[in-house]
Amino acid sequence: MLHSIHQRYGEKLRATDGEIGHVRDFYFDDSNWTVRYLVADTGGWLTGRMVLISPHGLGHLYPEGKVLLVNLTRQQIEESPSIEEHKPVSRQQEEDYHRHYGYEYYAESMPLWGLGGYPVLVPPPKESEAKQHAVDSHLRSTRAVAGYQVEANDGVVGEVIDFLIDARTWVIRALVVQCGHWYAGKKVVIYMENVSGLDHNKSRVYVDSTKHAFAEASEHAPASPA
Numbered sequence: 001m002l003h004s005i006h007q008r009y010g011e012k013l014r015a016t017d018g019e020i021g022h023v024r025d026f027y028f029d030d031s032n033w034t035v036r037y038l039v040a041d042t043g044g045w046l047t048g049r050m051v052l053i054s055p056h057g058l059g060h061l062y063p064e065g066k067v068l069l070v071n072l073t074r075q076q077i078e079e080s081p082s083i084e085e086h087k088p089v090s091r092q093q094e095e096d097y098h099r100h101y102g103y104e105y106y107a108e109s110m111p112l113w114g115l116g117g118y119p120v121l122v123p124p125p126k127e128s129e130a131k132q133h134a135v136d137s138h139l140r141s142t143r144a145v146a147g148y149q150v151e152a153n154d155g156v157v158g159e160v161i162d163f164l165i166d167a168r169t170w171v172i173r174a175l176v177v178q179c180g181h182w183y184a185g186k187k188v189v190i191y192m193e194n195v196s197g198l199d200h201n202k203s204r205v206y207v208d209s210t211k212h213a214f215a216e217a218s219e220h221a222p223a224s225p226a
Contacts, residue, residue: 002167003061003164004162004164004176006163006176009024009143010022011067013068015077018074020040021040021045025141025142025143026141028163029139029140030198033192034169034171036054036139037139039053045074046078051080053077057071059071061167147159147161149204150205150207151205152207152209152210153208156180157179157180157207158177158180161176161178161187164176174189175189175190175205176189176190186217188214188218188219194207194209195208
């Protein structure tokens with residue numbers, strides 16, 4: 001089942017010993033469209049700090065849920081590294097995060113979290129490799145990418161407004177595109193196999209399709225509120 005990421009924003013987060021805030025954002029690997037972290041806004045509890053939570057520490061996504069369970073304690077989260085909103089997460093920040101929770105490193109060449117819901121794991125990189133790739137990160141904010149223009153083979157057709165995620169693997173399976181006024185502003189689902197590229201400098205997503213195909217596409221029916 002696919003879930004709307006946009007509808008998850010604001011969902012309450014509950015640790016094993018109490019509430020910790022709400023869902024602010026998701027960080028995905030733009031090389032394989034896999035969500036690597038949820039960004040938690042801790043509100044007044046930690047003076048508005050933003051912290052990362054890996055799917056390692058999360059329960060399943062439920063369509064009717066208003067609370068997302070986190071398999072961590074408030075103390076673990078309080079002592080975790082914080083991040084700056086919308087800025088790409090560096091390799092060093094990821095290493096600090098994994099070290100804090102005792103998680104192993106995931107293989108960036110393996111896009112899926114696996115049949116058991118966990119990433120493929122590899123040993124930590126050698127020190128020389130870590131320095132070489134210290135800022136080489138593919139992690140991006142879903143909030144930041146929402147609003148990117150979507151360009152078909154023959155021109156711009158609209159902009160990204162949502163992401164549809166597989167609740168089991170945490171892989172983004174499709175984008176929801178708000179088409180321009182020439183298409184009566186309708187919303188169209190584009191599956192990732194039709195996405196050919198992503199340019200952060202130009203804030204643009206490239207799709208292997210045509211304007212005519214978007215004009216003929218059926219309107220996306222949003223999921224009913226939980």
